[in-house]
Amino acid sequence: MVAKKFIEVLGAEMVFDTRKGRFHALRNINLTVAQGEFVTLIGHSGCGKSTLLNLLAGLTRATAGALICAGREIDGPSPERGVVFQNHSLLPWLSCFDNVYLAVERVFGAREDRDQLRERTANALAMVGLTAAAGKRPYEISGGMKQRVGIARALSMEPKVLLMDEPFGALDALTRAHLQDELLRIVAQTGSTVVMVTHDVDEAVLLSDRIVMMTNGPAATIGEIAEVRLPRPRDRVALAHDPLYMEYRKQVLEFLYHRQAVPAKAAA
Structure with a gap:
């Protein structure tokens, strides 16, 4: 350590x-x-x-x-300081992909192009096993899956x-x-x-x-x-x-x- x-x-x-x-x-x-x-x-x-x-x-x-x-x-x-809350805290009108992309764009948007940002987003969703659910909105997935999107969102920012x-x-x-x-x-x-x-x-x-x-x-x-x-x-x-x-x-x-x-x- x-x-x-x-x-x-x-x-x-x-x-x-x-x-x-x-x-x-x-x-x-x-x-x-x-x-x-x-x-x-x-x-x-x-x-x-x-x-x-x-x-x-x-x-x-x-x-x-x-x-x-x-x-x-x-x-x-x-x-x-990335945060994962008890509840999923997702924007209900955005897809799983776009919920994560929003965070990625905020952190890396000034120095990476759109393709790189989308790759980061896809990698974060793959990390929690949600590639197949990328296009779904929060109301279309289970509570556990929503929480996994929240985890992916936090990890996508590569916080210290x-x-x-x-x-x-x-x-x-x-x-x-x-x-x-x-x-x-x-x-x-x-x-x-x-x-x-x-x-x-x-x-x-x-x-x-x-x-x-x-x-x-x-x-x-x-x-x-x-x-x-x-x-x-x-x-x-x-x-x-x-x-x-x-x-x-x-x-x-x-x-x-x-x-x-x-x-x-x-x-x-």
Whole structure:
């Protein structure tokens, strides 16, 4: 792993003003992510995982603290930080191809001709197995396929940072496994830095260099960080019998369902 510091979250706080008063979502978040590192955020619902991802994407601004990427403060969205949301977020009047092409044109349009842009788009769709669906509109394809178009759109921009909010949650098990493997291959090839939200413990251990475990909200913070020292490339079948893999899995489950279960019941 490359040790160069790339993302810094320095004392970040997030407070929302709601009809019921002020809601303290995140408290004193301090995190660094190395260039080329794959980090997952995991925790119970309502622990601020997606809120933290939105701060990194520049979609919202922290109430206090600072977030830095590549030496510059994050003050808004950027194509250098590609985002894959929980829902597909596709434009319904455009085809799958055109939804991806729109992003490709925005990033590469000033220096590449139309044929090159179309080739990039086609390659991104092929990467997620949607070449045959390129001409279809979102209402003509399944929910899982829509999400795959969203993944293709983000990957097509070749971002330095890939921010993913449960991108595989809507997919069937086989497609999910395939795209996890494809994501590992792509990240190894591009050297992208990845921060990904997940609820899936096995997914976190399979993909991550580090797993950031969030405490229960409100005022959620980082409770524990597990370093996953499994060699790459990773084979999911071999890992199923790896004692170290099982140890990391146990560590995360212990945090989520023992250490965090007590305050959750108390709050209820």
